[in-house]
Amino acid sequence: MxxxxxxxxxxxxxxxxxxxxxxxxxxxxxxxxxxxxxxxxxxxxxxxxxxxxxxxxxxxxxxxxxxxxxxxxxxxxxxxxxxxxxxxxxxEGRPGAAGQALGMLRRGWKTDPMIAFNKQQDVVHRVVGPPGIVLVGEGNPNRLRGLLTNERRKHERVASEIPIHEVVCGNGEGEVPLPRLVKHITKLGKNVKPADLTDVLNRLKALDASRSNIPLPKGPVPTSMKGLRGQMRGR
Structure with missing residues (x-):
């Protein structure tokens, strides 16, 4: 293609x-x-x-x-x-793989890949949906701890009443393997009503606007899965 x-x-x-x-x-x-x-x-x-x-x-x-x-x-x-x-x-094993997998989430979910990262290409993706705000870390678990904590604090300042979940994508203990990532996130529950998601997304836009414009880390990313996602939906 x-x-x-x-x-x-x-x-x-x-x-x-x-x-x-x-x-x-x-x-x-x-x-x-x-x-x-x-x-x-x-x-x-x-x-x-x-x-x-x-x-x-x-x-x-x-x-x-x-x-x-x-x-x-x-x-x-x-x-x-x-x-x-x-x-x-x-x-699996490529930078940004978790962000690509999150793109398979159905309607009603908003995915923002790579909202935070470091020089070692450890990244944090964000998903907003029925469970609330889900921060998905991808990379070295030790380095991700600081990234996730920092992002949680930022999000709590603008959406303190919204549940915030932290997920680390990987194959280690306490981590979620890439093939199970989407299913794991969809099973986190329904804590936010669809009518409230618009307000949450608007507040997150203000948060993202305050971030410095640093170029995203470069690296090989697999072919877009939009076509496959459409077939999973029966489109």
């Missing part, structure tokens, strides 16, 4: 092709998994619909159509899951 192409402006077919190519890079057998899922789903669907009331040509047509629909559905499910796992494998 060309780097200058916005996945949001791509057609559904182009998104599927780009996502398949991305998945193929780290999952050589993704095509066989998709084909196998389609064949299995089609066989099961044909068998189920064949025994429904009906006979002759009409019964055969219904069985074939039902088999194709079930096969296609199962193939899409397998494709989506393996593409997601492949994307996480390619992102």
């Amino acid at each position: 060309p780097k200058d192409v916005d996945p949001e402006k791509m057609s559904r077919r182009q998104q599927f092709v780009a996502t398949y190519r991305m998945a193929k890079q780290s999952d050589r057998h993704v095509g066989l998994w998709i084909l196998g899922a389609f064949v299995l789903g089609a066989a099961l669907g044909f068998g189920v619909f064949w025994f429904l009331p009906g006979s002759g040509v009409i019964g055969l047509v219904i069985a074939v159509a039902g088999g194709l629909m079930l096969g296609l559905l199962l193939a899409l499910v397998v494709f989506g899951r393996r593409a997601q796992k492949s994307a996480f494998r390619q992102m």
Whole structure:
């Protein structure tokens, strides 16, 4: 996929092709998994619909159509899951990986990547949603402790009544692995009403405006996951 192409402006077919190519890079057998899922789903669907009331040509047509629909559905499910796992494998260990993963959150969430960082490329991302404010640290846990504490204090000054959660993305003890990050955040609860989120976001804009304009740390970032996120939503 060309780097200058916005996945949001791509057609559904182009998104599927780009996502398949991305998945193929780290999952050589993704095509066989998709084909196998389609064949299995089609066989099961044909068998189920064949025994429904009906006979002759009409019964055969219904069985074939039902088999194709079930096969296609199962193939899409397998494709989506393996593409997601492949994307996480390619992102893991790269600077900004957690920020890319947070981009898969559904509507109702506001993600601001890299609101704080240091020279060692330890970064803090921010997510605002039903649980409140979630500060996601990515990098060395010891260095992140200071970054997260500093950001918590800043956010408490402008939104003291909003719950603030701290999450460290990683594979160590007490950390959340990258593939489970989005699910972990969505399970933090519902503490803020949608009507109150607008006020919270406006106050955070004032906080961000007071930050110094320091260039973001450079580093390899994986291919945008907007296309994959759209497929996860069924768009």
